Amino acid sequence: MDLTIVIYLLLAIILLAISSFKDWQKTRLALKVSVKTFSSLFPLLLFVFVLMGLSQAYVSRETIVAILGSSNALKGILLGAAIGCVALIAPPAIFPVGSYLHQNGAHYGAVAALIITAILIGVTTLPVEIRTFGWRFTLARNVITFLLAIVIGLSMWRLG
Amino acid sequence: MNLTKLLKDERIVYLLLASLIILIIHFVNPAKAIIVTRVALTTLKNVIGIIISVMIFIGLANVWIKPQGIVNVLGKESGFKGLLFSSVIGILLTGPLYIVFPLLKSFREKGARGASIATMITAWGGIRLPLIPLEVHFLGWKFFFLRNVLLFLFTIPVGLLVEKTENALEKLKEVI
Numbered sequence: 001m002d003l004t005i006v007i008y009l010l011l012a013i014i015l016l017a018i019s020s021f022k023d024w025q026k027t028r029l030a031l032k033v034s035v036k037t038f039s040s041l042f043p044l045l046l047f048v049f050v051l052m053g054l055s056q057a058y059v060s061r062e063t064i065v066a067i068l069g070s071s072n073a074l075k076g077i078l079l080g081a082a083i084g085c086v087a088l089i090a091p092p093a094i095f096p097v098g099s100y101l102h103q104n105g106a107h108y109g110a111v112a113a114l115i116i117t118a119i120l121i122g123v124t125t126l127p128v129e130i131r132t133f134g135w136r137f138t139l140a141r142n143v144i145t146f147l148l149a150i151v152i153g154l155s156m157w158r159l160g
Numbered sequence: 161m162n163l164t165k166l167l168k169d170e171r172i173v174y175l176l177l178a179s180l181i182i183l184i185i186h187f188v189n190p191a192k193a194i195i196v197t198r199v200a201l202t203t204l205k206n207v208i209g210i211i212i213s214v215m216i217f218i219g220l221a222n223v224w225i226k227p228q229g230i231v232n233v234l235g236k237e238s239g240f241k242g243l244l245f246s247s248v249i250g251i252l253l254t255g256p257l258y259i260v261f262p263l264l265k266s267f268r269e270k271g272a273r274g275a276s277i278a279t280m281i282t283a284w285g286g287i288r289l290p291l292i293p294l295e296v297h298f299l300g301w302k303f304f305f306l307r308n309v310l311l312f313l314f315t316i317p318v319g320l321l322v323e324k325t326e327n328a329l330e331k332l333k334e335v336i
Binding site: 002004005006008009011012015016019026027029030031032033034035037038039040041042043044045046047049050051052053054056057058091092095096098099102108111112115116119120125128129132133134136137139140141143144145148151152155156159 | 171192261264294299318
């Protein structure tokens with residue numbers, strides 16, 4: 001196992017120990033939340049990993065390079081940001097997708113733009129946001145967040 | 161077994177779809193099915209430790225970080241200090257959307273400005289503390305650091321811009 005993973009697990013165990021020492025009831029509740037989150041997230045992650053395998057087997061590296069590659073940084077960032085808006089992927093699962101795209105030729109700027117719109121703009125959450133904060137707020141926030149994704153993408157594309 | 165009830169469970173649907181994909185490819189091209197399965201299982205094996213620790217972080221953050229108290233203080237802070245405070249609270253907020261949105265709504269009803277709400281949403285959605293191990297593992301320290309620092313720096317400008325745009329849209333309505 002990777003050393004960093006051992007460190008994360010150790011940190012989790014230490015925090016759990018401190019937590020249960022301070023308040024056992026709260027810690028029990030925390031573990032319940034952990035198990036619930038895990039059980040709802042695990043099938044999705046498995047599905048995403050199968051999709052990653054699927055694109056490994058069928059989508060050529062050339063295709064990803066052509067769409068999100070660095071030959072045209074701005075185009076890659078715009079497409080990345082657009083894909084992120086409609087990607088119906090829970091935040092924890094977006095990082096493996098980003099890593100997969102980068103390993104297959106997408107540049108970091110496009111990946112960053114995709115991740116930012118994926119976690120901050122969701123077509124499925126728009127109705128909830130409109131109902132909660134009104135359509136003017138929602139329109140303003142989502143358009144400006146899209147621009148933010150492009151700005152951050154542009155600042156990161158030289159990273160590789 | 162009630163099939164429609166079963167299919168309402170998102171988890172069952174994902175598992176069914178995953179198996180269905182592998183099954184179909186197996187019939188079309190068995191060699192590719194092996195590739196797909198291998199990629200999926202290797203990725204899973206590589207991250208299962210991280211996923212478990214992240215789940216523990218999420219659980220602990222959920223019971224120990226209760227920002228409602230801090231949020232009440234925010235109403236008294238105004239100007240740049242208040243916005244900086246909003247950004248920090250946003251980072252500390254770790255709940256899902258259906259918990260965070262109503263919380264922010266109640267806060268808005270108590271008089272928080274639009275910039276403050278938009279700043280908090282940007283910081284909450286964009287910087288996810290319990291997910292740090294996942295982002296670092298998959299994209300590396302450099303990517304993680306740059307993306308999160310840049311996002312943090314932009315939380316307040318985004319908040320202010322959203323507020324300005326929202327007000328402008330409001331005015332536009334009066335004109336029309």
